[in-house]
Amino acid sequence: MNNQAYDVAVVGSGAAGLTAACVAASMGQKVVVIEQSPYVGGTSAISGGMLWIPGHPYLAQNGLKDSPQNVRQYLENFIAKPFDARMEAFLAHCSPALQYLEKHTHLRTRPVTGYPDYYSELDGASIGCRVLEPEPFDGKLLGKHFHLLRAPLPEFMVFGGMMVSRQDIPLLRKARQGKSLTAVFNAASLVFEYLTQRIFHPRGTRLYLGNALVARLFKSALDLNIDFLLNASAKEIIFDSGNITGIIVKEDNNDKKINVAKGVILATGGLSHDHTLRNQYFSEIDSFKSATISRGDSLSGAKIAMMANAKISDNGKNGVFGVPLSHYVRPDGSEVYYPHTVTDRSKPGLIAVNAVGRRFTNEARSYHDFYYSQLE
Numbered sequence: 060m061n062n063q064a065y066d067v068a069v070v071g072s073g074a075a076g077l078t079a080a081c082v083a084a085s086m087g088q089k090v091v092v093i094e095q096s097p098y099v100g101g102t103s104a105i106s107g108g109m110l111w112i113p114g115h116p117y118l119a120q121n122g123l124k125d126s127p128q129n130v131r132q133y134l135e136n137f138i139a140k141p142f143d144a145r146m147e148a149f150l151a152h153c154s155p156a157l158q159y160l161e162k163h164t165h166l167r168t169r170p171v172t173g174y175p176d177y178y179s180e181l182d183g184a185s186i187g188c189r190v191l192e193p194e195p196f197d198g199k200l201l202g203k204h205f206h207l208l209r210a211p212l213p214e215f216m217v218f219g220g221m222m223v224s225r226q227d228i229p230l231l232r233k234a235r236q237g238k239s240l241t242a243v244f245n246a247a248s249l250v251f252e253y254l255t256q257r258i259f260h261p262r263g264t265r266l267y268l269g270n271a272l273v274a275r276l277f278k279s280a281l282d283l284n285i286d287f288l289l290n291a292s293a294k295e296i297i298f299d300s301g302n303i304t305g306i307i308v309k310e311d312n313n314d315k316k317i318n319v320a321k322g323v324i325l326a327t328g329g330l331s332h333d334h335t336l337r338n339q340y341f342s343e344i345d346s347f348k349s350a351t352i353s354r355g356d357s358l359s360g361a362k363i364a365m366m367a368n369a370k371i372s373d374n375g376k377n378g379v380f381g382v383p384l385s386h387y388v389r390p391d392g393s394e395v396y397y398p399h400t401v402t403d404r405s406k407p408g409l410i411a412v413n414a415v416g417r418r419f420t421n422e423a424r425s426y427h428d429f430y431y432s433q434l435e
């Protein structure tokens with residue numbers, strides 16, 4: 060960081076920030092990413108990394124069918140018409156944006172054919188052609204930067220650091236039951252590969268899900284010569300005659316100014332940890348628990364933007380992505396908020412009951428709806 064002048068400063072190193080940074084750099088801009096934590100990746104790195112991209116480029120290649128009319132019909136079931144400009148922009152540009160990223164960065168995705176829309180019973184819904192997942196990534200390609208990539212939740216790994224794909228799970232289960240020699244052999248080779256990775260790395264280097272998504276974007280950012288300023292919290296945007304000219308960041312308890320010629324992009328991951336704004340906009344939720352990574356005492360991007368006179372639109376209920384959480388303490392004393400997203404609640408034998416032992420919802424509903432029935 061000898062040069063403190065950039066075209067663009069991006070605050071936040073999650074999927075949103077890294078995407079913005081890579082796109083700007085791919086267009087020839089000099090970019091810095093400012094990240095308050097010592098790690099790159101934010102909540103994106105611990106997430107499922109699934110992308111909902113209707114009309115994505117792999118439909119025909121994979122024998123899948125969809126149409127823009129179906130997508131609109133589906134969304135109109137629960138989003139008021141006319142769609143606002145951001146929704147129209149999403150529908151028009153999500154697929155071209157993905158194609159741009161796959162051309163100019165290391166991002167590679169593939170359809171998850173068995174992943175239905177969250178309201179699969181509604182008109183226009185798909186039972187499995189709109190969701191994409193990142194292709195697995197070899198973390199070794201990040202070289203000495205691998206240790207800067209935020210690790211997934213320990214609960215999402217086995218043997219203290221091995222990520223498993225959706226395909227590996229039944230294989231490992233079969234191998235454990237000793238029912239198939241092929242499964243035992245394949246599981247043994249997975250574990251062997253993992254053990255060899257651990258000789259030189261703090262965890263397995265075969266990455267899936269959100270970790271692969273972030274690793275792919277991080278690798279792209281490094282190749283595009285984007286600078287990273289870690290352990291640095293953005294505090295305030297600087298204006299000169301109405302133009303944004305820089306940003307103040309706190310690093311090692313000192314404030315420093317980063318000049319920008321073109322702009323600042325705030326990609327700090329929502330309001331979950333901003334108690335004041337959460338209270339103000341989503342007051343029906345009386346707890347401040349969150350499955351997203353903590354931002355420590357850094358300001359939320361929303362607050363930074365509001366200090367620069369931005370306004371937050373009132374999205375109401377749909378501004379929240381709720382998820383049922385289990386809160387517990389690990390044997391090492393660390394606290395965990397474990398989100399029950401898609402792999403457990405809907406399984407046979409699971410019945411969700413309230414405090415008086417009554418079943419209160421359909422356990423297989425999307426986690427957003429499940430969460431609202433918890434609130435009720």
Ligand SMILES: Cc1cc2nc3c(=O)[nH]c(=O)nc-3n(C[C@H](O)[C@H](O)[C@H](O)COP(=O)(O)OP(=O)(O)OC[C@H]3O[C@@H](n4cnc5c(N)ncnc54)[C@H](O)[C@@H]3O)c2cc1C
Binds near residue numbers: 093107328352359
């Ligand atoms: C377990 C789990 C699974 C999920 N699965 C999916 C899924 O499959 N598909 C999906 O679409 N969504 C999923 N989500 C939601 C998704 O992860 C988030 O919506 C997404 O990661 C947000 O990305 P982001 O880049 O906006 O923010 P983040 O990834 O959170 O990145 C924000 C970054 O900004 C940094 N930051 C914040 N404030 C400052 C500051 N003042 N200065 C400097 N840095 C700052 C933070 O440290 C963080 O690194 C999941 C979430 C969880 C918890």
